[in-house]
Amino acid sequence: MKIIVPMAGRGSRLRPHSLTVPKPLIPVAGQPIVHRLVKDIAKVLKQPIEEIAFVLGDPAFFGDDVVDSLTVLAEDLGAKASIYRQDQPLGTGHAIMSAKPSLSGPAVIAYADTLIRADFELDPSADSVIWTKRVNNPEAYGVVKLDSNENIVELVEKPQSFVSDQAVIGIYYFKDVSVLKDKLQEVLDQNVMNGGEYQINDGIKRMMADGRIFKTGAVDEWMDCGNKTVTLETNSKMLAFLEVDKEEQLVDNSVVLENSTVIKPCFIGKGTVLRNTTIGPNVSIGTDCIIENSSVKNSLIQNQTTIINANLDEAMIGNHVKYNGEFTKISIGDYTTME
Missing domain, CATH: 3.90.550.10 (Spore Coat Polysaccharide Biosynthesis Protein SpsA; Chain A)
Structure with a gap:
């Protein structure tokens, strides 16, 4: 085949x-x-x-x-x-x-x-x-x-x-x-x-x-x-399927949780650090991200991105982003800085 x-x-x-x-x-x-x-x-x-x-x-x-x-x-x-x-x-x-x-x-x-x-x-x-x-x-x-x-x-x-x-x-x-x-x-x-x-x-x-x-x-x-x-909707559906199937490890063992909570289902990649933050439900986060003093749900965040002081819902954020703010329904591409 x-x-x-x-x-x-x-x-x-x-x-x-x-x-x-x-x-x-x-x-x-x-x-x-x-x-x-x-x-x-x-x-x-x-x-x-x-x-x-x-x-x-x-x-x-x-x-x-x-x-x-x-x-x-x-x-x-x-x-x-x-x-x-x-x-x-x-x-x-x-x-x-x-x-x-x-x-x-x-x-x-x-x-x-x-x-x-x-x-x-x-x-x-x-x-x-x-x-x-x-x-x-x-x-x-x-x-x-x-x-x-x-x-x-x-x-x-x-x-x-x-x-x-x-x-x-x-x-x-x-x-x-x-x-x-x-x-x-x-x-x-x-x-x-x-x-x-x-x-x-x-x-x-x-x-x-x-x-x-x-x-x-x-x-x-x-x-x-x-x-x-629709990509955010698909991310949420797929996370729910994977949580039930138990086929994949969704939160990597290297993830650092400092005074933070993860509400399932979520995917969190290697090397990501969460401080004073609530993640989930329905959130995917890539590798080597830092998220501090934030709440994130129903969102998709790619790799090597830093998010501080954010309250995010239905957000899609790319790679190498630096975001500090109070906006909610956002769509940010790669190499963007908002401070």
Whole structure:
């Protein structure tokens, strides 16, 4: 099994946090988004992963440190890491085709701006599985249309009248991904574009037209990381799951607590010092931070940041920040100083 991860976008909706760190590497509950996504997919697949292909953007932004991080991620799962570059932002289909040499055999394609919780078996009768989540407002999403045999027969983008309530979340399984590759090559050769981009859906629709069987795989939770508000919500949900699962140590043994309280669930990284402070619930703090005389809840703070005299709720704070103040709903990027 292979996993293909297109992640070349700049993550503009998550600025300023994605100005210096690619969005898929922004930590949620103590781990980068893409790391959690790939690990969770591997759990669902329940079979060995031989290769993980990452499609990155401009090397000036997705540099050697990013490549090193992704290589370690793949190797920790016993897989080979393959790195590709998407030289132009020409859509989801173009991003997948940027990894053309890896498009063979069984594979999962997953876009790196979402997290999931799921537990299901892949349908052996299916040529492809499109992972979905039931939503209350399907008109805001791309949804699948099913026939009487529960096969997917159509993909409908933001339907004005009811088609189904199963929204496509951007994770796909292909029994042989080379079939999708061939169809996407046709899309590129014929210059079939939607919204000025080459889309994965155009390749999928051609597979459906050939009679390929598509099934749904329903996830229990679908958590977006597209902007600050939903990323904080996802951080809170993930912390709650991890607290119940007990799969990870959430508060590192090196954390210093001086007259301070941690209200679970929280993640606190190595070397962080808390003085006269209450943290939590639903807070993630990176490594080597100092927080003094403060109260922080429902927030996400990255690495090597100092916070003093703060009362924070729904705050997202980047790396190397110095913050001293009484503001609450804030969004601060890297290397910012507010005193």
